[in-house]
Amino acid sequence: MIVSKNTLKTQNALPKDIEKSFTSLLMQDIYHKVLQLAKLDSNILIIGEIGSGKKNIAKIIHQNSKRSTKPFYSFYCVDVNEDDYQDNFWGHLNFEERQLTLKYKALEQTQGGILYLDQFSELSPKYMLNILASIDKGINQLYRLDNTSSPRLILSFNQESYQDLTNSSIWEKLLVKLDPVVIMLPPLRERKEDIPILINNFIEEFKEQNEGYKNLNISPQALYNCFNYSWPGNIRQLKNAILQGAILSFGETIKSEHLPFTMNWDLPYKLNNNKI
Numbered sequence: 001m002i003v004s005k006n007t008l009k010t011q012n013a014l015p016k017d018i019e020k021s022f023t024s025l026l027m028q029d030i031y032h033k034v035l036q037l038a039k040l041d042s043n044i045l046i047i048g049e050i051g052s053g054k055k056n057i058a059k060i061i062h063q064n065s066k067r068s069t070k071p072f073y074s075f076y077c078v079d080v081n082e083d084d085y086q087d088n089f090w091g092h093l094n095f096e097e098r099q100l101t102l103k104y105k106a107l108e109q110t111q112g113g114i115l116y117l118d119q120f121s122e123l124s125p126k127y128m129l130n131i132l133a134s135i136d137k138g139i140n141q142l143y144r145l146d147n148t149s150s151p152r153l154i155l156s157f158n159q160e161s162y163q164d165l166t167n168s169s170i171w172e173k174l175l176v177k178l179d180p181v182v183i184m185l186p187p188l189r190e191r192k193e194d195i196p197i198l199i200n201n202f203i204e205e206f207k208e209q210n211e212g213y214k215n216l217n218i219s220p221q222a223l224y225n226c227f228n229y230s231w232p233g234n235i236r237q238l239k240n241a242i243l244q245g246a247i248l249s250f251g252e253t254i255k256s257e258h259l260p261f262t263m264n265w266d267l268p269y270k271l272n273n274n275k276i
């Protein structure tokens with residue numbers, strides 16, 4: 001099953017904390033579906049651009065699942081070499097200071113909770129196949145604990161790598177072995193209605209964290225600039241831009257000049273000014 005705007009139907013009200021994160025119907029609909037999925041125990045693939053909130057969705061699934069009292073363990077799949085893979089994913093017996101110690105594996109640390117394979121699409125095909133083969137053998141056998149420790153898997157995929165992966169033979173294997181539900185997360189530029197509410201939430205968050213930011217706000221022009229920017233780094237980039245604005249405005253009114261200069265490149269007024 002693929003969750004996207006086309007597969008969604010009208011649902012009941014969302015929990016308040018989620019409702020106040022988004023105004024776009026697109027995201028509200030996706031969250032309705034995500035909350036339903038959380039209650040099932042299927043494996044999940046979350047596909048989206050960098051910084052678009054994949055991990056945030058995975059945590060919401062965890063919080064609303066029957067595994068919520070067990071750990072949410074995240075394994076970062078970028079730049080994983082043989083040693084990282086052995087030590088941090090599977091773990092092994094280790095001889096340290098004359099003692100044989102057990103290095104805990106990602107799987108054991110998950111303890112039957114949710115194992116989030118962060119940016120799984122960046123993992124070397126060799127390790128991807130190794131994980132899939134292990135699932136084939138029966139994931140329980142990977143445990144030193146008992147078979148109630150099987151994790152629910154949530155895999156995140158970067159949009160670009162995902163497109164490459166769909167053309168490879170691994171993709172078929174992955175679908176067959178994991179039988180996952182796929183969540184397609186839209187980039188921020190396709191749900192611009194969410195930008196003002198996200199900015200507002202970030203400002204409130206920074207106000208709470210810093211006593212000196214009691215008066216923090218954003219000017220209409222800066223808000224307009226944010227609304228018109230394409231945000232290739234999505235929510236993370238937006239958050240960082242507002243943080244920079246908060247710092248450069250000394251916790252007062254964030255103006256356009258306080259936002260990262262790179263944003264100016266695709267602002268309409270800048271392009272017009274550059275015309276001769």
Ligand SMILES: Nc1ncnc2c1ncn2[C@@H]1O[C@H](COP(=O)(O)OP(=O)(O)OP(=O)(O)O)[C@@H](O)[C@H]1O
Binds near residue numbers: 236
């Ligand atoms: N709904 C939201 N409201 C507020 N902040 C959010 C929301 N979703 C994500 N964020 C923030 O945006 C940043 C990026 O989110 P997250 O790590 O979930 O994205 P990602 O898609 O998993 O990133 P990556 O592609 O790097 O793995 C984090 O700082 C996170 O706290």
